[in-house]
Every structure is written in structure tokens, then in C-alpha cells.
Amino acid sequence: MRFTKMHGAGNDYVYVDCFTENLDSVDLSELSRKIAHRHFGVGGDGLILIRPSEIADAKMQMLNADGSESEMCGNGVRCVAKYVFDHGISTNAQMKIETGAGVLDLSLHLGDDGKTESVTVDMGEPTLEAALIPTKMVLNGPVVDHQVKFGGHAFTATCVSMGNPHCVLFVPKASNELVLGLGPTIESDPRFPNRTNVEFVEVISADEVRQRTWERGSGETWACGTGASAVCVAGVLTGRTNRRITNHLLGGDLVLEWDDSNNHVMMTGGATEVFSGDWNE
Numbered sequence: 001m002r003f004t005k006m007h008g009a010g011n012d013y014v015y016v017d018c019f020t021e022n023l024d025s026v027d028l029s030e031l032s033r034k035i036a037h038r039h040f041g042v043g044g045d046g047l048i049l050i051r052p053s054e055i056a057d058a059k060m061q062m063l064n065a066d067g068s069e070s071e072m073c074g075n076g077v078r079c080v081a082k083y084v085f086d087h088g089i090s091t092n093a094q095m096k097i098e099t100g101a102g103v104l105d106l107s108l109h110l111g112d113d114g115k116t117e118s119v120t121v122d123m124g125e126p127t128l129e130a131a132l133i134p135t136k137m138v139l140n141g142p143v144v145d146h147q148v149k150f151g152g153h154a155f156t157a158t159c160v161s162m163g164n165p166h167c168v169l170f171v172p173k174a175s176n177e178l179v180l181g182l183g184p185t186i187e188s189d190p191r192f193p194n195r196t197n198v199e200f201v202e203v204i205s206a207d208e209v210r211q212r213t214w215e216r217g218s219g220e221t222w223a224c225g226t227g228a229s230a231v232c233v234a235g236v237l238t239g240r241t242n243r244r245i246t247n248h249l250l251g252g253d254l255v256l257e258w259d260d261s262n263n264h265v266m267m268t269g270g271a272t273e274v275f276s277g278d279w280n281e
């Protein structure tokens, strides 16, 4: 099986082109666990399949490193668009990608070599209703700067779905103690029936934040595009940031804007193809 290793802001996945590879009889959960393993496999935050779509240029299917499936991946969808364009599957620099969170519109920004350097994704509208995120933190309505304790530590939490669940925690310092120590506890807290991704965020100014991410199913990753979008929404809702921010993640920067004219979040960031190979297991 041919695979391609790609990353967006250091959030790295193993990509398989299902326009040419047939994985119909493959246990995808097991494949993701094996291929994403950083010692026994290729290594990555999970597995992303680039599939044909009847309603878009391509379809993304995304699995975490623990084999669980997620609805959406912001860094992944930029890489899928890059792959689809750079490998000639579609010639549309304005393209549509089908995801578990609906069909998204993407604009590719090309370098002098005609290849994709960065991508702007219309991430759609955030979902704030607790039951739809889902979280049991409140019975109904949004969860905004909600006083909560995780592992005996007090936080104010803001919960946002960008197709997948996020718990945004603004903190003075996104320390290892919080991210690595409490990330796993919060991910599996019973108040999140489908588990959750967790963002620990330092506000630098109204235009700039620093984020570390504990991802559902993959642990700490170097960036999270849906998470960065959720942080943009949470920053505005809690009065901490402007509608357009630069988010510094461990593996690079993403620019986010929550457009007040249509309620959509726009995300711009890089997409990089690193290498290709054959998986023989």
C-alpha cells in the first residue's frame, strides 16, 4: 500500500490515496493504530484516507492514533486539498472536500512551482449548544467561561464543536503539568459523553494567542485546526480576543477569523508533503 506522510503546522498524519488504493477489506482502526505508531510504524497523529466523493472534489476520512474515528480535522483537510491538487486529482484551486462535518469550501494558495503552499478553509459555523457538542456541563444552552474543576484544578471552560468536540481552557501558562497531566483526565471526563479534544490557551494580546492541544484519541499534538478555530470562537465569546487572530501552536501558526457576516470561521495555514513510501505489513 502506498502512503504519503504530510503535516499541517506539525500535525502529522499518514495519508492513503483511495483513488488508487483499495482498503475495502482492511480494518481501518487497526491500520491507524499500527501505521501511526511512532516506534513500530510510520509515525503520525493518525491516519487520513483521501476518498472519491460524489458531491465534492474528494472526501476525507480521519482516524486518530488510537484507532477511533473523528468527524473533522482542520489541518488534515488542508493537506487533503494539497494532495488532491498537487497530484492532479482535481485542477480546482477553489475546491470542495466532503468531511464528517459536511462539505467544506477551500481556497488553495499556490507557490511559484504551481504547488500548494497554504490553504484557506471555510470551517463553517461553530456549534455552541451543549447537547450537540456534546457536553453535560450544563443542561442546555452554551458553555461559556463556565466555572469547572478537572482533577481538583479550577478552570473556566468554553465548549465549542467545529464538527468535533472541543473544551477551550484559557490559562496563564499552558504547562506540561496541565497539558500532559490533566489533558487525559479532561479528555475522558464523564461530562463529555463522546470524550473531547482539549485546548490550553495563553492570551498574548487581543490579536494573538498561544495554544497547546491535548487531542481526543491522539494525545498531545503539535497543532489542531478545529481546535484553533474553536479557540477563535471562544476568545470572541469571552471577550478575550478580536474576531481575527494569529494562533501560535507548537508546530506553526494558523490565522483564524470568525466572520460576523455569516458566522463562519475561516482558517488559513500551511500544508506540507514530507515523503511517500510502501507499507508492507
Ligand SMILES: N[C@H](CCC[C@H](N)C(=O)O)C(=O)O
Pocket: 011, 064, 069, 070, 071, 072, 073, 074, 075, 076, 164, 165, 197, 215, 216, 217, 218, 221, 223, 224, 225, 226, 227
Ligand atoms: N488535529 C485535528 C483534529 C483532530 C481531532 C480528533 N483528535 C478528534 O477526535 O476529534 C485538526 O487539525 O483539526
